[in-house]
Amino acid sequence: MPELPEVETIRRQILPVTRQLTIVAGQVTRARAVRAHRSPEEFLALIIQRRILDIIRRGKVLLFLLDNDTSLLVRLGMSGRLGVAEACLPSLPHTHVQLTLSNGTELRFIDPRTFGQMAVVNGHDPDRMAELGHYGLEPLSEAFTSQALAQALAGKKQLIQAVLMDQTKIAGLGKIYADEACFLASVSPLRTAASLNTEDIARLHAAIRQVLEQSISARGTSTLDAAYRDANGNKGDFQAKLYVYQRAQQSCRVCGTLIEQRPLQGRRMHFCPRCQR
DNA sequence: AATGGGGCCTGAGAGC
DNA sequence: TGCTCTCAGGCCCCAT
Secondary structure (H helix, E strand, O other): OOOHHHHHHHHHHHHHHHOOOEEEEEEEOOHHHHOOOOOHHHHHHHHOOOEEEEEEEEOOEEEEEEOOOEEEEEEOOOOOEEEEEEOOOOOOOOEEEEEEEOOOEEEEEEOOOOOOEEEEEEOOOHHHOOOOOOOOEOOOOOOOOHHHHHHHHOOOOOEHHHHHOOOOOEOOOOHHHHHHHHHHOOOOOOOEHHHOOHHHHHHHHHHHHHHHHHHHHOOOOOOOOOOOOOOOOOOOOHHHHOOOOOOOOOEOOOOOOEOEEEEEOOEEEEEOOOOOO
16 A cells, blocks of 8 residues: 555656656546546646646655646555556556656556546645645654654544544554554554653654655565555565564564454554553 | 544455 | 455545
């Protein structure tokens, strides 16, 4: 599942091969991929002849900044992929959007489960966009301090993992990194956000930064299902370094205790009952 | 206001 | 072998 590290990996790979290029043509072969718009034609009309100035990321969302103060917003959802390929190369199954760039290559959006989408939005500043303005702390920014995290968690009666995955509190964490951050911080996911003390939060803050940065270095995590691939079609390497996510009934890499899983909002959380308190 | 749950989707893997 | 069922989960919407 593309979470912050996977999206950031794709951003870094796509940026150098699209920057300053103009979208000269486009094709939408599945209207759902651009469902925020009335029609694929409307979507395409908004981006054709627009030049890509830069690509930024907010949480799990990519924004291609266009030269008329609009942005092409890309959510990868669960199974979305982006790639840039020579136009002569065949497209992969589930390629829903293909945008021809001024150097003859194509930016391709592939998404089997169709939870992802592309949309054109106004402006370049995510904090001032209707679509992203409600997003919470950006974990790799300077604004993400231990104090800011404490404020985001204060008084919340939900389990800590649920709050960590709430994009309006912290933007970019999903199941994988919420599980892993709690492990690294030695915090049990059975606790409520409000129950964490200042030291717990300080460890959690450091853990979130650490796991995200290490995963970006490994070009993200490719899990068994919905297999994430980077923009070059390669798997990430971070799955080999996971401590708890999808490791139920396997031995904790630190203490050997069996990793447990429990339901959380229709999903599952994974944790070491001994290392995490 | 905050919280919980359902629905959208498809492919992989399990089970028969 | 081939079918059916279950599970995975980001995000949006609705009900409480």
